[in-house]
Amino acid sequence: MLRIPAGHNLAGQRRSIMRTLKLGDRGKEVLDVQSRLCGLGYDVGTDGVDGFFGPDTQAAILAFQQANGLLVDGIVADNTWQELVEAGYKAGERLLYLKMPPFRGADVLVLQRSLNRLGFNAGPEDGIFGSFTERAVLDFQKNAGLVVDGMVDESVLKVMAKVTKDGGPHAGEAKIPDRNGGHSAGRSLASIAVVVDPGHGGDDQGAATAGGLLEKDLNLQVALRLSQALESAGSRVFLTRESDKNVDLYERAALANSWGGDLFISIHHNIYSKPDVQGVAAYFFCRQGYFSESGRLLACHILNSLSERLAITALPAIGRNFAVLRETQMTAILVEPLFLSGSETAKELFNEGLAAREAEAILVGLRQYFVSE
Ligand SMILES: [Zn+2]
Structure with missing residues (x-):
């Protein structure tokens, strides 16, 4: 049977950009893009964050897209915008846990990577805090003798950083997990x-x-x-x-x-x-x-x-x-x-x-x- 959806509302699950931004554009949205690029260490040119999408801003976007596996077109549309927003979250800046819509960002990615390295299957390293990630956090908390509540706060990150350095109980078993558990065998x-x-x-x-x-x-x-x-x-x-x-x-x-x-x-x-x-x-x-x-x-x-x-x-x-x-x-x-x-x-x-x-x-x-x- 072929099913067609009835009105799925995705509001709140991601941040859309108001309009597509490209070379020659000006305005507050360009300013926002430039300050995010600067925050991530990209060079937006001698004029800095000036609200004008010039060749330097375009070059920075191209470099950002290249580094993040995006379509390298120098244009800021939804996907590039979403990645720019997510890249801004540093690990430990906010409390992470399973919610709808899920937390997304570079901090979630760091968490998933650490869990996966330690052998707790956090699922795909997609920067989205989903049920796989929560299960891995619960597993980790249980193993580390922490409160098992699925909330990733500073104390969890500290213990995680320590066991990562020490090798950790599962270090030898670390593997790259896959979508769907990787199993369709x-x-x-x-x-x-x-x-x-x-x-x-x-x-x-x-x-x-x-x-x-x-x-x-x-x-x-x-x-x-x-x-x-x-x-x-x-x-x-x-x-x-x-x-x-x-x-x-x-x-x-x-x-x-x-x-x-x-x-x-x-x-x-x-x-x-x-x-x-x-x-x-x-x-x-x-x-x-x-x-x-x-x-x-x-x-x-x-x-x-x-x-x-x-x-x-x-x-x-x-x-x-x-x-x-x-x-x-x-x-x-x-x-x-x-x-x-x-x-x-x-x-x-x-x-x-x-x-x-x-x-x-x-x-x-x-x-x-x-x-x-
Ligand atoms: Zn196509």
């Missing part, structure tokens, strides 16, 4: 819930070819076909949109989480100014040294199978800190089966078989992923 397509996410939609059309083909339309066609194929294979399937409408990136992730998906597959198509550039691309969650193992594995299988079936070279699987990859609490990938700008495939786009072939290839990749585990 023993499972098959028939036993899981898959969230299929057709990129863009509505007034956000994505890439467009000279011939008038829009990325949002092809993404939807592929997603609908993939959904049908998955349902035939016995999966429970959810679509973040099944018509031509605009859905916010964070809302897509929140929907996927509310549906309890096991896998999240976002479908996009690439474009490039040079028409002879071609390749299959797939992205998995990666942030400051942490990456999703299952996401990388899934991306690799889908890259292989798309490459084989479309006879297009696969680019290496790429770790990125995209909103839909970070916010989803499940194994998540974003796949771009081909470049719409590619001269060879441009003709094929109008061939009705393309969406079906892409969907089929993604399904094959999914099957191989489960076999390999």
Whole structure:
């Protein structure tokens, strides 16, 4: 069954920026961005925090995006803004515990990293204080003989810093945990819930070819076909949109989480100014040294199978800190089966078989992923 959400309200779960900021903009919001950049140690130029988005501010944003695995475009839209806000929280500045909407920020990230290093499974190092993180805090408190209340205050951080230095009781077992506990072993397509996410939609059309083909339309066609194929294979399937409408990136992730998906597959198509550039691309969650193992594995299988079936070279699987990859609490990938700008495939786009072939290839990749585990 394909389910479409009824009015999810995400107010309060994140901080949106009022408008997208880019080179040449002025105003209070630019001032805010610049002071956050300065606070993080980025150089915004000789004029400093002056409320003008000049080349120095752009360079600082580019460096910040590069360092945080974001799309490096020099523009401050929602995802970059969210990361700027979160990066400002220093460890120990506020009391952390499980609440809705959850605490988010660099301080949560530091906590997750420390817990993971000590062998307490805090889940993905995504900077969001979720139930995995709380469970790890409770475990840690129990082990360290502290009050077991899930509240991370100064005393907890002190003990944590001490055992981290001493090696700690679990130091030898430390490992990088993964989304969903990293476990989909023993499972098959028939036993899981898959969230299929057709990129863009509505007034956000994505890439467009000279011939008038829009990325949002092809993404939807592929997603609908993939959904049908998955349902035939016995999966429970959810679509973040099944018509031509605009859905916010964070809302897509929140929907996927509310549906309890096991896998999240976002479908996009690439474009490039040079028409002879071609390749299959797939992205998995990666942030400051942490990456999703299952996401990388899934991306690799889908890259292989798309490459084989479309006879297009696969680019290496790429770790990125995209909103839909970070916010989803499940194994998540974003796949771009081909470049719409590619001269060879441009003709094929109008061939009705393309969406079906892409969907089929993604399904094959999914099957191989489960076999390999
Ligand atoms: Zn796209």
